[in-house]
Amino acid sequence: MTQNNALDSQWLIVSDLDGTLLDHYDYSHAPVDSLLRQLELQRVPVILNTSKTSAEIRELRRELHNHHPFISENGSAIFIPAGYFAEKPVNARESDGHWVIEPGFTRDRLLDYLRGDAQQFGAPYLSFATASTDDIVAATGLSAAQAQSAQQRSYSEPLLWRGSDEEREAFCRRAADAGLKTLQGGRFLHLLGPTDKGAATRTLLECYRRDRGIEYRLIAAGDSANDLDMLEVADIAVIVRAPDRAPPEIAATPQRRVLKSTEFGPAGWKEVIQPLFPSD
Numbered sequence: 001m002t003q004n005n006a007l008d009s010q011w012l013i014v015s016d017l018d019g020t021l022l023d024h025y026d027y028s029h030a031p032v033d034s035l036l037r038q039l040e041l042q043r044v045p046v047i048l049n050t051s052k053t054s055a056e057i058r059e060l061r062r063e064l065h066n067h068h069p070f071i072s073e074n075g076s077a078i079f080i081p082a083g084y085f086a087e088k089p090v091n092a093r094e095s096d097g098h099w100v101i102e103p104g105f106t107r108d109r110l111l112d113y114l115r116g117d118a119q120q121f122g123a124p125y126l127s128f129a130t131a132s133t134d135d136i137v138a139a140t141g142l143s144a145a146q147a148q149s150a151q152q153r154s155y156s157e158p159l160l161w162r163g164s165d166e167e168r169e170a171f172c173r174r175a176a177d178a179g180l181k182t183l184q185g186g187r188f189l190h191l192l193g194p195t196d197k198g199a200a201t202r203t204l205l206e207c208y209r210r211d212r213g214i215e216y217r218l219i220a221a222g223d224s225a226n227d228l229d230m231l232e233v234a235d236i237a238v239i240v241r242a243p244d245r246a247p248p249e250i251a252a253t254p255q256r257r258v259l260k261s262t263e264f265g266p267a268g269w270k271e272v273i274q275p276l277f278p279s280d
């Protein structure tokens, strides 16, 4: 089967979920369903790469009929279905039918850090660890069951910031000094280990290249600042417009095309990506 017509290469698509493949408000993916089926037929893997947890992503992968590797909690863990590649990557452990590579830190380590930081500097934020499911439902619009999946975090802690911008900047500086990373998503400030969506994308891309013995080229799609690391490693960076804020800025280079949607969320994803993969 030819891979695609508009793009003369073997392509991988790596995509953010909230506000990108899923609607910012109602989390619908209906606008992309037929295109996702088409990409599957054209053998273009779509890799979900999100701040969400593996529990949340597994549920969505079932809905989206997606059987490919995925990246959880902003690059903290890479889940590869066992047997997807001929060999298990050397640095992966096996867990629950997946080969898991973990560039991130454990959540316990992050919560220890937060406790220490709060004792000295206070905690002007709502953390998932201390929030009730009702608090998370109110902050996100998720259902109670979805909010519970969102609370099953292994490698990162989302903070709903309630303090000033100055306090947030100081918090981020202290975290960086402690070897941690902070990323601003659509709703939350995420605290995590020394990784990001781009670093994890590179690691997974290398797994594909090694396994298949061919060069892959990469399309990355996102709508927020925490997607920039992922957009920067792509050959084609797709900026999906969000209804509630300005899109992240990334410059085109001789190696990188930048395409911006005019429509929001999944409609924007389809608008930009569909013309790259004509279905004949």
Ligand SMILES: [Mg+2]
Binding pocket: 016, 017, 018, 019, 020, 186, 222, 223, 224
């Ligand atoms: Mg997003």
